[in-house]
Amino acid sequence: MKRHCAHTYTDNGFERHPQPANLSLGVKERESIWAFPSSRCAGFCDDTIAACFCPSNTTYGRIPAPPHARLDAPPERRGRPMGYLCQPDKMPDGQHTNWGTVDPEELWGPAGWCMAEQPKLECHCMLDGFGGPVCETPYEPFCLNQCSGRGECNLGFCKCHEGWHGIDCAQPSQAVDTSVPGLEAARPWIRDFVHTPAAREFPAGATRKRPLIYVYELPSEYTTLMLQYRLFAEYCTPRIFNPDNTSYFTTFTYGAETGFLEALLQSEHRTLDPEEADFFYVPVFTACFMSPVRDVADSLFDFWYNVAFNRAQGAANMLLEAYHWIRGHLPYWDRRGGRDHIWLVTHDEASCYVPAAIRPSIILSHWGRTDLNHTSDTGYPADNYLWEAEHPQFEPRGWRRKVEGFPCFNRTKDLVIPSFKPPEHWRASPLLGALTRERSWLGFHRGRVQPENKAFSRGIRQRLEQLAVDQGWKEKHRIVVGERDKVEGPYSELLASSVFCLVIMGDGWTARMEDAMLHGCIPVVIMDDVEVAFETVLDLSDVMLRVPQSDLEQLPAILSGVPEERREEMRARLARVWHRYSYSSYPPYAKQLRELQEGHAAARDAPPLSQPATVPGLDPRQDDAFETVMAWLYSRIDATR
Template sequence: MNCNQVGTCDALKGLCTCPAGWRGFNCVDPMKRYCTHKYRDAGFEVPLVPANLSAGVGGPHMNMFPRGHCGGFCDYNTAGCYCPSNTTYGRVPAPLDAPPGAPPVKQGRPMFQYCQPNKMPDGSDTVWGTVDPEELYGPDGWCIADAPKLQCLCYLDGWQGPTCEERVEMFCLNQCNGRGECVHGYCKCHKGWHGIDCAHRSADVDDSSPSLVEERPWIQDFMHTPAAQDFLPGATRKRPLIYVYDLPSDYSTLMLQYRHGVDSCVPRYFGTGNSTLHSIEWVYMLETGFVEMLLQSEHRTLDPEEADFFYVPVFSSCFTHPVRDTADSLREFFYHVSMNRAQGAINMVLEAYHWIQSHHPYWDRRGGRDHIWLFTHDEGTCWAPAAIKNSIILGHWGRMDANHTSNTAYGHDNYSQDYQHPQFDPEGFQKKMAPWLPCYDPQKDLVMPLQKRPDHYHLSPLLGGATRERAWLAFHRGRVQFELPQYSRGIRQRVAKAAEEGRWREKHSMLVGEREDVEGDYSELLASSVFCLVMPGDGWSARMDDAMLHGCLPVIIMDEVHVSYESVVDISQFAIRVPEADADKLPEILLAVSGERREEMQRALARVWNRYAYSGYRAYKPRFLELQAQHAAARGDNGTAAQNLVLGQPSTASRLAPSLPEAVPDLNPGADDAFTTAMAWLYSRIPDTR
């Protein structure tokens, strides 16, 4: 049935990959994601009146957070909320007799979390809304006026401008190679092309058909597929060769279509005029970023028979947040049988595992040892299902103790909380996991650096920035959360209390606190500190990578936990480990490190820092080079002219190390960066998987 005209046909397997709103082997079965209209708090459901405000479409569904509520028109494919159809800028759906997947007659202005009415037409409180209906539906309202007084968020990918009516390109992995239409992260490939990024072609594809690059030149910089070329016999290839599975969209691109937030779940997106913008807030962006790097890499192969490894692109972090925040409305969604976000994500991973095992021979061939999974969520490597524990697990959380329990401060992520359900095994949910095994095994797994955009470390001397006095002995800015003692294993709370009671800032030039306590440019603060504290958060912490990217010596305070690349880089050359029991003794420990030793450590750090930056990523490389050029111009002929610190002169500045490491202005951004380091490590692992 040609995938019901809405999906993409895999010409090799004869299977359809379906977009949001459709499922089944031929994309004929509807899969609706309704907007939610109940409020849930502490396990109690409080029914509300239907959400049919004006001419909107709604229904009685529920949700944990108010993001899924809709006081307008609900798109049942993605749970997107728009202005009602009878308003000037309302959503007008496709006619009932339109072909499947037809676009709406009128897109309509979006109504998101903070653009929901706080009153019903009868004046009663909606509970979930925050905006006076007059600001939405009045003469100057968002849904009525040409120039409304209220500015709602353009939360959907592909729409920009003051009123969210400027059409721009949407994010898709590898931008569908220019061989398909990008629809909120899903590639609807042109005839003869298929795959997660339309890189695979059938034998009778019409190569004369033009690529979309000719009409959309702005996607050119985000398309690169060396694996698609015809290699001559005996051609030299870059190993390891990695085959990226083309899974059903349910486990990957469907999550991108369901995301509410243009910069959620993705490392980049298109802004006004199709300019390139880098995501800032979503900390789990390596989940999609690493896949895109693989797809664009010379290590990718389109032939599974020659692959050294098999990568499984499951977007469990995107599912966990933000998609799961509104997923209770997915009545027919197969992750629904879960009591919290971690369990839903485990079900998702297990579904993907069973699909691979039933559709391909490669898992059983080596028991999954040559398969790669990535878990970027807070404690993701800990709740990885037992069924895939033979595989290579990439993640950010290097916890190594066995028989572990969750340390999360948030109940909806607690993987140790067991539940009974008719669809679970009689022993309960825990049987699906392997808590008796460590979350991370340094012999076969790898702790990956977080993906940080170049502007995150824009003032780093290692990027060529002007060297500045490292005037602060130690630095840490981040959440403490005294009200949640289990957060950070209690380490951050203990250090913050000791810093306040011991007056570390005044006595020792040590900055420790939350954002309101430690103000200033984060990059400048890191580049102005000798030591940077690395303590856990709700699982992993980004502080190791922040320190490395700024030439700040890491001080690691978490027992039995590996930090990024600790199994492949000798961090003892530039980092200090402090037992959790000695956390309140930091001043004496750090002051005991001689100036000569500090300089030695800083030089060692400078030799490996780029292994913690994804500087070769095609979306980041231009900005990386641009910052290098700007810093070079600012330095002039002085090379490393010092820059005064604007944060105040601490009392111990004269006792601290000089401004090291020096600038590295000519670094090739793709040389030995985080991605190539992971590839080199995987190459070394090939014999162990056979």
């Protein structure tokens, strides 16, 4: 499938690529609804990754591989990426663009980004694998399982070596010699990120770790192409490399989409044989698609967005396309009506717009909304999943019929899982061995409030902040609610210094439950008809409080009314389940967790902890979020048959 950017620079100037003609909205109308400046390229557009580079006829332009070269051949010259932040504000004829902000002289002039060794303009090296002041330093980009050491990583897409295939190059052909070391032997920096137990040969009768899960090998349009198209290197990934090939975890909000998948690919629960699988995992990167990725004038993307140019509808269409691909190519969906299939949807209200066609499956999400007649609570029109759309070809019966009639979350067959919180996010937690702090704040919540966006958070955050200001909650009750500029200080330290931590929705799901649990702070859930992570599989009644949305004014009285003895009991019970909100069985996560523990132990001049548990016998590496999901799935095997 040919992909391209909306504009490309040629020797004769800008060339307008044709737009699809089968949409009811024209280009101008669509741009006015949802503008993607990232789709504009005034240089050389690499069709493979839809990324913009300096033109080939400039000193530091990208020169592609010759036409006769192999399909996976690298470019003759990498070139400097331009990105959407370094696009000209004028056309060659002097006409102003509505998608660029840079004077062309700063790009093409003698001291320009594309011409000078040390240009005056500094363009952001947005692409993964491009580092240094002028993006001149190549480094290891992120790929799932780092291609198992059996392939080269190209911005998230694995180009497998001969004899290997799959989303992470884990599946060998019969002729390949699996005893030959992979790339991790020559690249020690990827060694900690290559774990493929499923590729081992198991002797007959070997005990396997059930449930066994087969990960579908879908076309890259649904998975790794989204990684190649991501706007910034840190988008869509749980971790990334630095220019010196050291690694760190990202803070991408929807990081569980690829983090959970990589944990599954690296786990003993994975099987490469679909015939022995208990479940089938369908990897579709809808949250990455909505982040957004770099937009392209491509008929597939336009179909996903459909006629309304709505991100939620685009993501749902993406899920439907994957569903039809599976049914059209493999027999496993029809064998049990999809009941043994697993889909992970991590965007704000994603579980609400899962199409009816795949509702029989197990839906993993962060959003446990249970009311049947639900409407979108988003403050952003482009994410309103019930925005109706009709089209004689694409939607002759309208859009809403695809998603209406089901609760967002079915507590019998679905599961709300924790979001991905890297160890660094909770470095000040006493549960990691950090120094115990006085819990001086009675109640705490720091996060976006958006007073001008009335739909955001159902108005809960806005109302609480106003109450806190009007009634002096900070001074009278030691309760703080607000954004960063009003609640200053290191976030992890504030959480570790609070008795109660408020769990309030944002533009859909909230990660505040995980923040509270990982810091030993008692969660206070203020979301009607919404279940938090693992509430259906763990008894959290003695761990958290629930406050109805109608009782916001009584919050100080409710919190101060909990006696200290009761608080101690709740914290003691919390100490038995907090580890289920981390991903400590995921090998890269476990490594950083250990490093933080050792750092805390050294600061206290104490021996390293064997584990960060506060209750003897707990092993977070065996009872973490991932293994909790696996245990729940194991209990569901019979129900899917």
